[in-house]
Amino acid sequence: MNGYAIVTEKMTKVYGGGSLRLGIPGVPPSARAERGVPRSPPPVEDDARGIVAVDHVDMRVRSGGVFGLLGPNGAGKTTIIKLLTGLSDLTAGTAQVAGFDVQKDPLEVKQRVGWVAAEVILDDDLSGWENLWLQAKLQRLADWKGRAEELLKYFELTDRKKDKVGHYSTGMRKKLEIALALLHEPELIFMDEPTIGLDPNTRQMLWQLITGVNREFGTSVLLTTHYIEEADRLCSEVAIIDHGRFVAQGSPAELKSRVQADFVELETAEEVTDERLRGIPGVSEVRTQGKVWMLKVASAEEVIPNILRALDAGKIHRINVEKPSLETVFLNITGKHIDQVGADIPDYRKFYASMMRARR
């Protein structure tokens, strides 16, 4: 199909929401998501018309590569996977996956894609082999045993195939889940936060496996992550997503080359102002996150001496330098870290809002 595994146009998902929701297909992309604008907590309008989890996303994923959706918690990554696999209905827009429209031909899409959940989902009461058997039944495969054996061998699970999955280690469970996703030879496999909650060794192992699956099985991969390093290492193309919108897209190298700057993060007990920091030679932009100042600079090495001269060096608690990386790409666009502590506070607000709604 013309080289694209996924093509979406204005794909939008709104959870909940009242009568205002009727207006959604026409609403312009929310203003808060404009490029480069630092975000305040979600506007109240968000509650009135529901939670806009995916906001007018135009997405093109080439066949054959590893495409990464990089974004903080609550950015809408899982929701995008649910929309693209037909688990959840689009509120507006269209999505084509593996050559079929997800809304018109969901079953066609579903027999061409595989899925690996963030939380490993297997039937713990069944053995590894029985899980594969059930997957074969669900995918209507007549002749699956040979392939299942091969996959078990590839993932080094052959001698445990008769054991109940409940007794597997986390790494083994993850591997079995990938084997299930590959059983029907999908064109495209979705992996939602594939290494979340794994120890560093297992993560390394999984990174190798994902690259292996992509190269050796010829399967396109779409993965989501909030680990910079993961996106950088695995993905041929990365889309950075924040508040349900794509804010940047390209190969990791391209994205990094776009930000011709370092970031200096500064914590000080001194009373300082925007103006004073902006007056330091070499500082081009200043943002605050509570007590933390974020300075965009041409070259951190040259600017740090200036900072120490301009401020009371004795009152500085901490200086941290971010060299060009996907992290600075994200910083540059959104003014915050991807993995920021407290970054999901708006999520709690939404969560409580939806709880209150549910109680009523």
Added chain:
Amino acid sequence: MSADVPRGPPGQRRMPPRGVVGGQWSQFSGLTARELIKTFRNPWVILITFAQPFMWLAFFGSSFANVSVAYLDKLLDAPPGTGYLDFLLPGVLATSMMSVGMFGSMSTIQDKRFGFMKRILITPTTKATVYLSKVVGSATRGLVQIPVMIVAAWAFGVHFNGSVLMWAGWIAGLVLLGIGFSAFFLAITASSTDWQTPGVIANFITMPLMFASGALFPASNYPGWMQTIANWNPVGYSALLGRGVLVYANPDWLYLGYLGLFALLMIVIGTLVAARYLRTE
């Protein structure tokens, strides 16, 4: 990692031809088998399946132990020498079919909670298929109680009447009753994700339908409003059909027809409801 890696030729996929019923048979049979494997691998299920019939007959069946059979037969409107156990057995079997839907309902909620429903629905499997597999799975689980209970009844000295054909009809009626209730139960819990729901609903429907059915006591002694419920109660149809076989050796086959209608209606409505309202998580 080994070198001989399975290769999926892009674009060229081994897909079996579409079968009947929109090609859902493979998924349906797989899911039903999963349901049964999981059920019968659980030792508690086995224990309860075998213990329950004996407890019913031992405790309930002994309630009138000190009442003379002649008086009892008059009260039950049964032929002389029948006794309460003979009268009770078809009723108890009918009653036990009523709660089978609870099993399927709980396993559905478990699948939603543990995310397995997503794993199923991300394959070319429809919600209707998931629903039907749960209905058949839980009805089958209920059906294994039938032979156990009949053996238990025999051990308690119940007199057996009727021909093989009559028995087959009676058991078919029980199957239909089990399917009907399980379809009903699963439909009303289709959108639920709460562990409590199946228990609450089971209590809510089981109690009135059990007592307003003629399953445990003859309906002729009921007040008018309870007789009205009993007249529309499929549990009662099954009890009367069974009693017709076991006590009188002269069943009224119309009851079997009613039960068939009940099962069909519940399946049709339930499938429509589930296709629309079955929640994924």
